[in-house]
Amino acid sequence: MSDHANTAPRPLRLGMVGGGQGAFIGGVHRIAARLDGQYQLVAGALSSDPERARASGAELGLAPERCYSDFRAMAQAEAARPDGIEVVAIVTPNHLHHAVACAFIEAGIHVVCDKPLTTTLADALDLQSRLAARPAQRFALTHNYSAYPLMRAARAMVASGQLGEVRIVQVEYAQDWLAEPLEATGQKQASWRTDPALAGPAGALGDIGTHAAQLAEFVSGLTPQELSADLMSFVPGRRVDDHVQVQLRYANRARGLLWASQVATGEENHLRLRVYGSRAALHWDQEQPNELTFHPAGEPARRLTRGMASLPAEAGAATRTPGGHPEGYLEAFAQIYRDFAEDVRDAQAGRESPPRVPGLSDGVRGLQFVEAVLRSHAQNAAWVAL
Amino acid sequence: MSDHANTAPRPLRLGMVGGGQGAFIGGVHRIAARLDGQYQLVAGALSSDPERARASGAELGLAPERCYSDFRAMAQAEAARPDGIEVVAIVTPNHLHHAVACAFIEAGIHVVCDKPLTTTLADALDLQSRLAARPAQRFALTHNYSAYPLMRAARAMVASGQLGEVRIVQVEYAQDWLAEPLEATGQKQASWRTDPALAGPAGALGDIGTHAAQLAEFVSGLTPQELSADLMSFVPGRRVDDHVQVQLRYANRARGLLWASQVATGEENHLRLRVYGSRAALHWDQEQPNELTFHPAGEPARRLTRGMASLPAEAGAATRTPGGHPEGYLEAFAQIYRDFAEDVRDAQAGRESPPRVPGLSDGVRGLQFVEAVLRSHAQNAAWVAL
Amino acid sequence: MSDHANTAPRPLRLGMVGGGQGAFIGGVHRIAARLDGQYQLVAGALSSDPERARASGAELGLAPERCYSDFRAMAQAEAARPDGIEVVAIVTPNHLHHAVACAFIEAGIHVVCDKPLTTTLADALDLQSRLAARPAQRFALTHNYSAYPLMRAARAMVASGQLGEVRIVQVEYAQDWLAEPLEATGQKQASWRTDPALAGPAGALGDIGTHAAQLAEFVSGLTPQELSADLMSFVPGRRVDDHVQVQLRYANRARGLLWASQVATGEENHLRLRVYGSRAALHWDQEQPNELTFHPAGEPARRLTRGMASLPAEAGAATRTPGGHPEGYLEAFAQIYRDFAEDVRDAQAGRESPPRVPGLSDGVRGLQFVEAVLRSHAQNAAWVAL
Amino acid sequence: MSDHANTAPRPLRLGMVGGGQGAFIGGVHRIAARLDGQYQLVAGALSSDPERARASGAELGLAPERCYSDFRAMAQAEAARPDGIEVVAIVTPNHLHHAVACAFIEAGIHVVCDKPLTTTLADALDLQSRLAARPAQRFALTHNYSAYPLMRAARAMVASGQLGEVRIVQVEYAQDWLAEPLEATGQKQASWRTDPALAGPAGALGDIGTHAAQLAEFVSGLTPQELSADLMSFVPGRRVDDHVQVQLRYANRARGLLWASQVATGEENHLRLRVYGSRAALHWDQEQPNELTFHPAGEPARRLTRGMASLPAEAGAATRTPGGHPEGYLEAFAQIYRDFAEDVRDAQAGRESPPRVPGLSDGVRGLQFVEAVLRSHAQNAAWVAL
Secondary structure, three states, X not given: OOOHHHHXXXXXXXXXXXXXXXXXXXHHHHXXXXXXXXXXXXXXXXXXXXXXXXXXXXXXXXXXXXXXXXXXXXXXXXXXXXXXXXXXXXXOOHHHHHHHHHHHHHOOOEEEEOOOOOOOHHHHHHHHHHHHOOOOOOEEXXXXXXXXXXXXXXXXXXXXXXXXXXXXXXXXXXXXXXXXXXXXXXXXXXXXXXXXXXXXXXXXXXXXXXXXXXXXXXXXXXXXXXXXXXXXXXXXOOOOOOEEEEEEEEOOOOEEEEEEEOOOOOOOOEEEEEEEEOOEEEEEEOOOOOEEEEEXXXXXXXXXXXXXXXXXXXXXXXXXXXXXXXXXXXXXXXXXXXXXXXXXXXXXXXXXXOOOOOOHHHHHHHHHHHHHHHHHHHOOOOOEEX | OOOHXXXXXXXXXXXXXXXXXXXXXXXXXXXXXXXXXXXEEEEEEOOOOHHHHHHHHHHOOOOHHHEOOOHHHHHHHHHHOOOOOOEEEXXXXXXXXXXXXXXXHHOOOEEXXXXXXXXXXXXXXXXXXXXXXXXXXXXXXXXXXXXXXXXXXXXXXXXXXXXXXXXXXXXXXXXXXXXXXXXXHOOHHHHHHOOHXXXXXXXXHHHHHHHHHHHHHHXXXXXXXXXXXXXXXXXXXXXOOOEEEEEEEEOOOOEEEEXXXXXXXXXXXXXXXXXXXXXXXXXXXOOOOOEEEEEEOOOOEEEEXXXXXXXXXXXXXXXXXXXXXXXXXXXXXXXXXXHHHXXXXXXXXXXXXXXXXXXXXXXXXXXXXXXXXXXXXXXOOOOEEO | OOOHHHHOOOOEEEEEEOOOOOOOHHHHHHHXXXXXXXXXXXXXXXXXXXXXXHHHHHHOOOOHHHEOOOHHHHHHHHHHOOOOOOEEEEOOOHHHHHHHHHHHHHOOOEEEEOOOOOOOHHHHHHHHHHHHOOOOOOEEEOOHHHHOHHXXXXXXXXXXOOOOOEEEEEEEEEOOOOOOOHHHHOOHHHHHHOOHHHHOOOOHHHHHHHHHHHHXXXXXXXXXXXXXXXXXXXXXXXXXXXXXXEEEEEOOOOEEXXXXXXXXXXXXXXXXXXXXXXXXXEEEEOOOOOEEEEEEOOOOEEEXXXXXXXXXXXXXXXXXXXXXXXXXXXXXXXXXXXXXXXHHHHHHOOOOOOOOOOOHHHHHHHHHHHHHHHHHHHOOOOOEEO | OOOHHHHOOOOEEEEEEOOOOOOOHHHHHHHHHHHOOOEEEEEEEOOOOHHHHHHHHHHOOOOHHHEOOOHHHHHHHHHHOOOOOOEEEEOOOHHHHHHHHHHXXXXXXXXXXXXXOOOOHHHHHHHHHHHHOOOOOOEEEOOHHHHOXXXXXXXXXXXXXXXXXXXXXXXXXXXXXXXXXXXXXXOHHHHHHOXXXXXXXXXXXXXXHHHHXXXXXXXXXXXXXEEEEEEEOOOOOOOOOOEEEEEEEEOOOOEEEEEEEOOOOOOOOEEEEEEEEOOEEEEEEOOOOOEEEEEEOOOOEEEEEOOOOOOOHHHHOOOOOOOOOOOOHHHHHHHHHHHHHHHHHHHHOOOOXXXXXXXXXXHHHHHHHHHHHHHHHHOOOOOEEO
């Protein structure tokens, strides 16, 4: 077990944009930042409504003068303070990601951004070029599912050839929370996530389809070359897709299927990945994240569990407790924060290092995936190149 | 528990075409026919090689004069005997199904045919028109997976509206026995199943894809309206597909995915069906056939087990032992035989009754599915109508 | 796959005592005898009520002159016929096993007896001494759970040292069908099984506890040296135990726990065995009989499935279908019959061979177990020697 | 989701005794204290070795003057500071719990103590009487497994009568990390846990058996009246038990079995509880802590998942993320800390409230259990009263 705080004397100063009262993902980011003791939340633009921004900040113990309602003002003020934030977490609805990220990148502050990166591919590419100009600046995108220890193990196992050549990738992400027209009730999450103006043109596709695509790519090491996609809005009146299914073709002749749905009755947060290679297969289920099935050809399936000594080192580095002591969603999310703290400290010390977490290039590829799916769908599921 | 023999004093006289030494499915049919005591095997054209036909028949206790090497001769001779067979089981390679079925249909003998029905849609339609002219004659196609008690329960539950409107159908059938070029070793099963001349133009598609399609249709009650399909032969030199993936669109706007593979490393015989409706979902896995998950929206998932009193009557009628006493593949296969015995006795008694088992129309739809998949694939996975 | 009929030209002539209309286990024996084509049922004393015996026999296609109501008359008459039965299946309530077995043993007819062997240890020992005098006569006791292919594999794995020294044996058998006073409703199964005059002094202990004890011994290869047992009758008015829990001590210092209950709400037929050795462990669950978990120390658990080529040969010999084609309770039960047919043919041919199935010695040890449990319980769960 | 920090402006000042470099449980306590933002670690006697105490403290960012090597000095110094710690976490080996707890209780500092409470029942009772004299002082014992949301749900379900009368309690806790003589290698955890001078006279019994006993009691609401216990040390030379099995009798005639083992090959941290009542049963497995099986008599089993709206309120209050976002061991551990913060704030505000977490009475009952097991074992597993 690694109690990471042992080697990290000073927590990084963290700010947050979005995540005020009633938000979901902001709370997750705060727990994740806290869990390993690497961050201290000291400032926020938790809401654009001044009253709400102040109240939300007070609940989190922020000093009143560091509760902002304007994220641009926050970026400037914090950049000017000697004790200003070193990292900002962006947890607003998707349509604001680009503008907020720009403001903090310009202010020289490292960024943790919730996914999807932006609502358009153009915006994502814009961020990428901005950051390219500032090599010392770090950017994390919270593709948290790929931070599970066993997903890191899986990636390492594929990369080291344990599966042989990958032939089949099956990934799915099934939820049911939008099976009814929840947005019609005014529920906050449902409202913004089904509003193209706030979430972008992709519904389930952008919200969870991009997670599935990123995870499949992260583990298989393969980027689809072409795809053919069919989108549906099952719930009457819904303005974005709530179900997407995609056929994938890879450069090495591998084939894949991806489906994501927010109307799959009875499913909570069922992200599931199966990768079949010529020598072995891997199966993983996010709802049972502490186990990974490894199935070598012609041999019994093996149940790998988080914490096993025989796993690739990448898994051990991302684990806090021994086998049999389940870790979950928050720990994986915290892993992004923990690893990013190392990225940031490298930057602060002038050390070059490859990023330890998903970043802008993942975000760009996510938007390319979304754009290709929408394009294929618009052509009656014709094959389109990525 | 139903010990069916109680009401059925005389076993039906059964013949078999194919299924000699070294065959697989012939043995399954014989066990299935025996299990409920409804049939007695009395004749066979177990091989077209006279020596082998005789030897195979002797092993099964057949009288020498009823061991044929020519199925046409068998059909005529048996039809002429006062104690001739009443039912024939066709378990040859696929390319012979049509000719054998014709011979026994013409001889007035009821037919149990292994699937797929034929290798071409034209042949399937030909059989259908032949049988249409002989209303008293019965024909069973061994789509055995839909004979599992819980699949019958599932069908009844969908039909009675317990799922609401079906929105999503996910069906998959994964095996790995052809992950290597087994046909190159001369292995009998692999050789004929990958030879287009014997198995037809469809490999995994015809062998197991048709099972998946039939099961999805059987349970959901929906027939696809359009499909878009991608086929692969992963193993170099293979002459038929060993992996198929298909997008499905249904008339009621439902969407589906079907994939079948014989190169999915580590998978034995993994047929799995999930149907999501607006009110509930059903999940089933052939490798754990004694349980069915029923997931009503907003409520905990329920584990339905074979043998439960609360299941639809269709399930109870197809079960032999109480809950917790697992039944499996052979029992489901036997169910086809047991039900078909009732069909045949109805025919013999001049009783009209709807068929209790899959038959020619299922076979025709199966070939239509195969033909549409091949057509779509030939057009780079364009949508084609069924 | 082994289609056993291939080598067995003539089915054995089988008779049955008990198993008339309304019985459960009689039907199971008949299916089991039929499944592999090794037996033909030709005579029966299916009921002691002549009318019912005749009606039950007619349903099973027995000739009227071979439908007996007196098992002693049946034994004599069949022994005298040139085409008399070669094997009898005893499926009466427990209290008759001894008398029926005596009659057929004396008549020189091979016996398949449902378990428990008898209701008293004295009776069991009596049978043992009678059979000792007739070495050519064969006797099978249907401890069907140990005939599952993976239980045979497990036994072979333990015997070959794959587990190292066995340290811990955990076995449990949980049902719930007697959670309510079902006997008060007149239900036939419940009535005789809770009546000490018919079932013997042991309730759940005799009915299912003996299965658990036999299976644990079969796999572990260990016989308990001492036990300490606590019995309960949870349902008011019940005259036999409906729950038993037992601590076990083995000669090699291993420890064990056995519990069996017929009031474990929600459990259907949950027989589960875990054996932990110094080098590895095995876990098995009768409700998922096609898989066996093998857990070597310090390595990932492996999922062994019925049909795998790498299993011990004992498993392969007891399997009919390839992996992924589930076999179940009836196939395991049929395995007893299939193996016993070989035993009987050996006897008929004058070949000596070790019995292939559980027999009198298992029955005697079962009664010794029951007697020891009752003795311990009578002494407030004191340790008693077996 | 409850982001608890929202209502809790000021973190409590926390000290720690034990938990220096190389310790396991100290790190768990620190993560648990941090996760919900309710505590700030400001002082520690992390080791009795001054050098190591200082180094360990520095790694955790403690000021040098608050890194103590003598816990008594720490208690006095911190009590005297205006910004002294308000809560101390005791994570030393078991034999020090009593002395450390005394020191901080006398200093008026609230205590979180790892379990088992003490190594003798007398010490436990002594602590209980000391605390009885200080009603405003709060004491938490980290029986973390009962803090899982679904265990709180289970307790509430039993208490509200959903199971009817509890009849059978099956609890087991299986690990394998002591299957080999690990203590002979000098491994720190193994060494002190198998040393009676440091861990007390109970090995697996004290370390994990007490967890199993507490969980069974917590959920069932039943305290055993009598028990009969058998202990083993399978590993040669081991000075404490590494395997324990116990029969339990409850006042309401319920029966139970408890077994705990640290030599169960292949098991990681397998704590499993099953409670069968007259109306329903509950099953839970710590390695899959986000699901709870509820099995009402005569109905399908239901899979309850953490986060479901229909669960008892006690579960919802202990959950941070929606269903399908797995929480685990650290979150349950953190729950003790989060709830105890409320206890402490109540005490600080002079509010009386029932304790929200396990405390001294649980610790005393745990020691009574240990004492009774040892007493029974010394009498060859005779029944002894608790």
